[in-house]
Amino acid sequence: MTHSKTDRLTRSPRAEDGMALLIAVVVLLLMSALGLAALQHAGDEASGSGQARRKDATLYAADSGIKMIQVSLLNNVSTSSTTPVTLDQPTLIKDGFGNPIPIRSGAPQNGTMPPTPEAVAPDPNQPSQPPQGYMLNQNSPNSEVFRPVRADVTALDVANGMVHLQAQFSVLDSGSSY
Numbered sequence: 001m002t003h004s005k006t007d008r009l010t011r012s013p014r015a016e017d018g019m020a021l022l023i024a025v026v027v028l029l030l031m032s033a034l035g036l037a038a039l040q041h042a043g044d045e046a047s048g049s050g051q052a053r054r055k056d057a058t059l060y061a062a063d064s065g066i067k068m069i070q071v072s073l074l075n076n077v078s079t080s081s082t083t084p085v086t087l088d089q090p091t092l093i094k095d096g097f098g099n100p101i102p103i104r105s106g107a108p109q110n111g112t113m114p115p116t117p118e119a120v121a122p123d124p125n126q127p128s129q130p131p132q133g134y135m136l137n138q139n140s141p142n143s144e145v146f147r148p149v150r151a152d153v154t155a156l157d158v159a160n161g162m163v164h165l166q167a168q169f170s171v172l173d174s175g176s177s178y
Helices: 005-010 019-078
Strands: 088-094 100-105 145-156 162-173
Touching: 019 088, 019 100, 019 145, 019 162
Parallel strands: none
Antiparallel strands: 088 100, 100 145, 145 162
């Protein structure tokens, strides 16, 4: 039996039946996998940005605690009081989701907030220091003497992310002269 060229061009491609359906299914599977990967990536990004916002809010809360201690120490100096300063604010500051960020004076203990606020006051065991810089009344009866004060503040967010900040202040020592 001989075949002519026209027979080859006009016959139906029976060997390729269903190939278009198979290609379409494979392409749809690839597109679905790509879409799922994009959704997973978007979810991870959203979760990561939420954690970053929470960490930033906890850092800002601890920094606010340092500022609050600084203001309290300045108020003590202006009233000539040597009362120790403590900080215990469980709900004053909130993160972007409305969750409170407690802040407390003191260093963390066992990986969590200090159980009670630590007092921040000039340490009488630390030697007094003369003022730094240029002062006209240095070594005069009116000269001022300062004591170092170390302040620790701990802040804890709802996901147990903790920030511990330390600051060193020089506080006027009204009880002694240099």
